[in-house]
Amino acid sequence: PMVEFLNFEVLEDHGWALEDEDLFAKAADANLQSTDFGRFYVDPNDTLLEAAEKNGFAWPFACRGGACTNCAVAVVDGEMPSPASHILPPELTEKGIRLSCIAAPVSDDAKIVYNLKHLPEVSELLL
Ligand code: FES
Numbered sequence: 462p463m464v465e466f467l468n469f470e471v472l473e474d475h476g477w478a479l480e481d482e483d484l485f486a487k488a489a490d491a492n493l494q495s496t497d498f499g500r501f502y503v504d505p506n507d508t509l510l511e512a513a514e515k516n517g518f519a520w521p522f523a524c525r526g527g528a529c530t531n532c533a534v535a536v537v538d539g540e541m542p543s544p545a546s547h548i549l550p551p552e553l554t555e556k557g558i559r560l561s562c563i564a565a566p567v568s569d570d571a572k573i574v575y576n577l578k579h580l581p582e583v584s585e586l587l588l
Contacts, residue, residue: 462539462566464509466518468497469535469576479535479580485572509534509541509561509573520561520575527563530586531578534561539571553582 467488471477475491477484488498496518503512510532513520523531527547536557543554544563558577566573577583 462503462568463500463570464503464512464539464566465500465570465572466498466513467493467572467574469574469579471497472574473579479537479574484537484574503565507565508563509559509565512565513561513575521578522562525562527560530560530583532561533577533580533583534559535574535577535580536566537572537574539566539568539573541566541568541571541573548586550586558583 465485467485471488471493472479477487481487501512501516503509507515510520510522521531523529527544530548536559541559541564543549543559547560547563549558549560561575578587
């Protein structure tokens with residue numbers, strides 16, 4: 462799968478919201494740094510976090526086991542199934558929030574906002 466990614470902190474800086482229909486189009490036009498916006502390929506069998514690291518990106522994590530939410534991302538477009546065992550409550554998985562340390566996209570293309578640990582609903586779960 463090819464992942465297009467965007468740093469959640471950029472949303473805060475620009476006053477954008479996860480729900481914005483044209484979020485990634487706005488990001489593409491905003492001349493963002495390559496660590497904040499870009500794309501990479503996820504090899505089969507890699508988690509999204511592993512793929513980001515292989516591509517030289519330092520995305521947040523701590524436990525690497527689905528127990529802390531530091532690695533949370535929002536799936537804006539595409540499919541990224543969530544394994545059964547993890548700490549996220551259903552309210553957040555229903556909104557497309559996933560843990561990058563235990564999951565990866567399965568669709569050919571995906572749009573992912575990383576650094577979701579700064580979203581208030583996620584940060585209150587941080588361990
Ligand atoms: Fe802790 Fe992913 S790093 S849940």
